């Protein structure tokens with residue numbers, strides 16, 4: 001008797017769905033803008049939900065708009081879960097988050113249509129506002145899902161454009177009755193593009209993700225003295241624009257001094273009134289600090305705070321700092337990490353164990369159930385950019401590793 005043929009995803013079906021979802025909020029240059037809880041996000045959600053329903057999954061929506069599709073639809077036991085997010089940054093690509101959701105759907109479709117009967121239920125979800133570009137903190141959908149943030153607090157979050165999360169959820173029709181926090185899944189595994197250059201440089205196809213580095217986001221507001229650019233002598237200035245630039249160069253120097261894996265980014269700077277001939281009254285900027293070592297990350301935060309104090313004194317400005325997001329580094333479950341590695345090696349892939357530089361919903365799920373992640377390479381290490389690409393063969397390889405990890409966890413035997 002010959003061994004059963006292994007299940008394999010349909011790349012054509014997965015690619016078609018990635019392309020169809022990528023058309024929603026298309027920026028016309030290969031990229032996507034589907035900021036959380038916007039009309040484009042709603043359109044993307046509706047499309048993915050329609051695919052879940054076509055497959056016969058039970059679709060549940062919770063109070064923060066997280067969507068979970070479960071097979072079999074009458075399951076009561078906690079599922080083995082996969083998924084990610086479908087919101088994007090304003091200049092996003094087509095794979096960040098979307099791959100994990102659609103490959104998860106594809107894996108479940110492959111299992112369901114094969115006639116195999118999983119011993120445990122399977123679920124694929126997408127979580128609200130993973131990106132955090134519109135509402136802070138990032139990943140607040142999965143954070144509420146695991147009980148790390150009260151629902152009411154998340155609903156009250158105000159977006160950078162002034163909208164309130166709860167109002168937006170209601171407007172797009174994505175407040176549902178599934179309780180949150182949810183019952184913890186049996187296990188969670190997320191497929192995602194790497195979004196950095198490491199796998200490509202090493203010639204590896206699969207990243208076995210060991211954990212996620214710590215994330216510290218702050219919004220810094222600097223208030224000075226607005227005045228005439230031509231008449232105000234340099235030694236009379238209290239200039240928020242200069243102070244913002246000083247903070248930007250400080251965090252770059254700090255990250256260089258601390259060395260890898262410390263990274264530091266000033267991603268948003270706004271000046272008011274933002275005119276050529278006016279010393280600004282106010283500057284607002286964001287600082288994103290990340291490190292796999294919590295102790296070093298705390299040290300970087302303390303050094304930034306001290307710099308802001310010295311700068312406020314020297315320039316005669318007021319500097320206020322507000323935390324937008326703060327997550328400690330996360331280590332994934334060792335057995336789940338080993339499982340991903342074993343499956344990827346069995347598929348014949350070159351693999352690398354690595355921490356994630358980006359934040360992911362999996363880091364929240366790791367609080368409540370055994371969790372791991374699978375990475376596929378990013379061409380040129382480019383992400384959060386319309387030019388974000390991964391070779392189709394690598395996307396397919398990642399989806400098949402995900403499929404087999406799910407099959408193992410859910411006790412699926414190929415028919």
Ligand code: GLV
Pocket residue numbers: 130131138357358359360
């Ligand atoms: C989410 O994409 C992040 O900023 O890591």
Ligand code: MN
Pocket residue numbers: 085096097130192359360
């Ligand atoms: Mn992502």
Ligand code: MN
Pocket residue numbers: 089096131358384
């Ligand atoms: Mn992202």
